[in-house]
Amino acid sequence: MGGIVALEVWRKAPDRDAGLVLMNTTPYADSPASQNVRQDQMARVRDGQLRTVVMEELKPNYLGAQTRDDTVLLEDIYAMANRLGPDDIYRQSAALMSRADSAQTLTMITCPTLIIAGDEDEVCPPDLHEIMHQAIGGSSLHVLSDCGHLSTLERPDRVTGLLTDFLSTL
Secondary structure (H helix, E strand, O other), X not given: OHHHHHXXXXXXXXXXXXXEEEEOOOOOOOOHHHHHHHHHHHHHHHOOOHHHHHHHHHHHXXXXXXXXXXXXXXXXXXXXXXXXXXXXXXXXXHHHHOOOOOOOOHHXXXXXXXXXXXXXXXXXXXXXXXXXXXXXXXXXXXEEOOOOOOHHHHOHHHHHHHHHHHHHOO
């Protein structure tokens, strides 16, 4: 949700941003099809099926091929979701379903912007990141190989290096 939050912050206070990082995100509002999937998942999480939703539904969409069967990573992801709990997951899903469309905002962004995508991200595919890169003048785009939607967990060293380099320029 970080990229979605970053775009909302830009919309509300563009003069306060020294730079933006848009990572594994989309500028678009949630589609009706995505909203239906989220509503089903939210109901199942509320019914005590958090582990099933995380391990069986999110895994194939959120992780790249090389990390999809990494049991340690999967347990870490489930532990994070479990720490949040059903109420927070419900609130996050509701926020995602009602988020603003930021496509028109992209061309107004004037601060340095780093865009990071996973080449195997099925939730927010690389072509969405290319659209953002083309719309945001002066942005830089990095597509990480063998990586899905959770780049900070799948490629932590690469993401950290990109963030460190970007922050050193601000």
